[in-house]
Amino acid sequence: MEFFADRAEAGALLAERLQDxxxxxxxxxxxxxxxxxxxxARALGAPLDVLVTRKIGYPPTPELGVGAIAEGGEPVFDLTLLSRLGLTxxxxxxVVEDERRELARRIRAYRGDRPLPALExxxxxxxxxxxxxxxxxRAALRAVAGARPAKVTLAVPVGATExxxxxxxxxDEVVVLLTPIDFRAVGQWYEHFEQLTDADVLRLLDRA
Structure with a gap:
């Protein structure tokens, strides 16, 4: 069974697959x-920024996501799950409006008044x-697609196969290092998977 030591190691390994x-x-x-x-970003000599997203939770159990929203995009719903829960x-x-407000707060926290980089x-x-x-x-990719980039690649260390x-x-391309059969949660594939704070995010962005 393979594990990543931490997110930094996972990123370094992904960078090797993104050299082109x-x-x-x-x-x-x-x-x-x-x-x-x-x-x-360091390995490719590329600019790094954030694309802020928020999960849209099932009201009685907010941890259960029924969709998501990304800055610059519209809500994306799991319509099958919504139907199963008797929702539309x-x-x-x-809930979407609450998440839009939190989205705006996080954008201000991470980027201030600076807009997203031009992606077209x-x-x-x-x-x-x-x-x-x-x-x-999914919400992030659709938001990016709306900005008319030349190519969009999704890069992740690990993911559920389906x-x-x-x-x-x-x-246009999905780069993933591990697709374990027994995937249950992202954190199980990292030896160290600490929860990051807004201060951690800002420190990483400042270094970049």
């Missing part, structure tokens, strides 16, 4: 994706620390 990228922009999904993306996108509109015509690499349901990555396959339709 041409003048890319690296967009990390905070918080965990930033720690993976930082060594990629309209019935969780209040650029090669963009979207990075996260792993894929479970893939809802936030999720990885489902996201191939959302990106």
């Amino acid at each position: 990228a041409h003048d890319p922009v690296i967009l990390a999904l905070p918080r965990g994706g930033v720690a993976v993306a930082a060594p990629i 996108p309209e019935s969780v509109a209040h 015509g650029r090669e963009v690499i979207v990075v996260d620390d792993g894929l479970a349901t893939g809802s936030t990555a 999720t990885v396959e489902s996201l191939r339709a959302e990106a």
